[in-house]
Amino acid sequence: MTSPIAVVLVSGGLDSFVAAASAQAAGYRLLALSIDYNQRHRVELAAARRVAATLGVERHVVLPLDLSAFGGSALTADIDVPKDGVGEGIPVTYVPARNTIFLSLALGWAEAAGARDLFIGVNALDYSGYPDCRPEFIAGFATLAELATKAGVEGSPFRIHAPLQDMTKADIVREGARLGLDMGLSWSCYDPTSDGEHCGLCDSCRLRHKGFEEAGVPDPTVYARPPAAP
Amino acid sequence: MTSPIAVVLVSGGLDSFVAAASAQAAGYRLLALSIDYNQRHRVELAAARRVAATLGVERHVVLPLDLSAFGGSALTADIDVPKDGVGEGIPVTYVPARNTIFLSLALGWAEAAGARDLFIGVNALDYSGYPDCRPEFIAGFATLAELATKAGVEGSPFRIHAPLQDMTKADIVREGARLGLDMGLSWSCYDPTSDGEHCGLCDSCRLRHKGFEEAGVPDPTVYARPPAAP
Numbered sequence: 001m002t003s004p005i006a007v008v009l010v011s012g013g014l015d016s017f018v019a020a021a022s023a024q025a026a027g028y029r030l031l032a033l034s035i036d037y038n039q040r041h042r043v044e045l046a047a048a049r050r051v052a053a054t055l056g057v058e059r060h061v062v063l064p065l066d067l068s069a070f071g072g073s074a075l076t077a078d079i080d081v082p083k084d085g086v087g088e089g090i091p092v093t094y095v096p097a098r099n100t101i102f103l104s105l106a107l108g109w110a111e112a113a114g115a116r117d118l119f120i121g122v123n124a125l126d127y128s129g130y131p132d133c134r135p136e137f138i139a140g141f142a143t144l145a146e147l148a149t150k151a152g153v154e155g156s157p158f159r160i161h162a163p164l165q166d167m168t169k170a171d172i173v174r175e176g177a178r179l180g181l182d183m184g185l186s187w188s189c190y191d192p193t194s195d196g197e198h199c200g201l202c203d204s205c206r207l208r209h210k211g212f213e214e215a216g217v218p219d220p221t222v223y224a225r226p227p228a229a230p
Numbered sequence: 231m232t233s234p235i236a237v238v239l240v241s242g243g244l245d246s247f248v249a250a251a252s253a254q255a256a257g258y259r260l261l262a263l264s265i266d267y268n269q270r271h272r273v274e275l276a277a278a279r280r281v282a283a284t285l286g287v288e289r290h291v292v293l294p295l296d297l298s299a300f301g302g303s304a305l306t307a308d309i310d311v312p313k314d315g316v317g318e319g320i321p322v323t324y325v326p327a328r329n330t331i332f333l334s335l336a337l338g339w340a341e342a343a344g345a346r347d348l349f350i351g352v353n354a355l356d357y358s359g360y361p362d363c364r365p366e367f368i369a370g371f372a373t374l375a376e377l378a379t380k381a382g383v384e385g386s387p388f389r390i391h392a393p394l395q396d397m398t399k400a401d402i403v404r405e406g407a408r409l410g411l412d413m414g415l416s417w418s419c420y421d422p423t424s425d426g427e428h429c430g431l432c433d434s435c436r437l438r439h440k441g442f443e444e445a446g447v448p449d450p451t452v453y454a455r456p457p458a459a460p
Contacts, residue, residue, distance in 0.1 A: 061300075063295070063296065064295075070338050072342025090383070096337070096338040096342045096379065097334055097335075097337040097338035100334040100338075100374065100375075101331070104330040104331040105327075108297065108302075108325070108327035109299075109326075112303070132377075137374075140373060144330065144373075145330075147361065147362075147364070148327055148361060148367055149362070150320045150324055
């Protein structure tokens with residue numbers, strides 16, 4: 001019997017790397033989707049290519065989609081990325097409707113390819129800030145996918161997997177280590193230095209480093225300066 | 231008081247032209263969004279530009295998004311467009327998750343621009359074939375938008391307007407005439423001739439022509455051959 005296919009969203013970050021590897025460990029063949037949305041940290045797409053290559057995915061599509069046409073986020077417009085620690089509420093790095101857009105694209109590819117499983121690396125940490133990382137959003141998207149598609153209408157619904165949903169960053173690092181991943185291939189920083197290093201100051205660098213520390217796993221990341229606590 | 235802003239999906243077709251004009255007639259200023267998804271009938275984007283210009287929208291974004299990377303539709307892959315009349319079931323011109331993708335993008339722009347209203351030209355005729363034109367899909371998307379966004383979480387939900395939802399094509403033509411639209415600016419054909427004419431044979435040509443006939447409004451469209459009944 002052939003293994004089933006899954007579409008995995010691979011940003012180049014640590015979370016989607018571990019989510020994709022989990023899908024593979026669960027027996028899926030992978031179609032990897034990355035979006036070149038003109039993000040400030042486009043260097044993450046090089047990491048996405050490394051991740052797709054190391055996992056040996058069946059196909060990797062890097063889809064250009066210039067969300068900077070809309071703006072509204074520190075990741076796509078001329079708004080500074082915060083450097084003074086993780087704050088309260090929804091951060092300015094929130095990109096309006098990003099995960100809705102990305103899951104919609106993954107859904108389109110999945111239906112075209114005959115896949116019924118989608119994987120996304122959202123998790124408990126992001127949850128605290130981004131609305132479209134919450135379990136109720138993921139469940140809502142699964143409901144919509146059933147209404148939106150030929151497959152759904154014909155009684156063959158999609159499953160939206162978020163295997164890291166209840167994990168902290170330390171849990172994710174532990175899971176990556178357990179799966180034997182070279183986590184140094186991934187990229188987290190929102191505001192890379194001109195030398196191509198992680199800045200060490202943005203929320204994403206702080207959370208990444210704390211995850212490795214708490215997991216007791218050596219952090220392979222090269223930071224421009226040692227990350228402080230989030 | 232300034233008029234509210236709405237994001238309208240403008241394909242270049244007749245339906246979205248009338249939907250956008252309805253939004254304008256209802257007092258909204260318009261942000262028009264068209265998607266260049268590498269559709270077989272990319273000529274509709276020229277129509278979208280004409281429509282946006284004649285309506286005098288505040289801004290028109292034509293966003294490149296190459297859905298042919300996924301395939302799975304006669305509109306984006308090397309599959310023939312049916313020419314022998316409207317059949318049963320979901321047609322091969324269905325593009326997997328297209329309206330989910332397009333509404334997600336409209337949602338992203340709306341949130342970034344501070345708009346809370348989205349307009350889409352889905353209607354009763356499409357409904358019979360495409361799952362993502364049904365009222366339950368539109369309602370499902372509104373529910374998801376509330377879960378997915380900063381605005382939704384903060385208690386300022388989005389309204390997804392489908393003003394043509396219960397209209398036949400003849401109703402839409404009548405509404406276009408009532409609003410004084412030059413409906414010849416719009417484009418419907420899925421499989422344009424090399425001379426840039428409507429083919430007259432695809433479902434979309436047949437339904438368009440029947441709409442004008444039933445409405446008793448002269449059809450301004452140049453067809454390569456006179457459309458038969460759907």
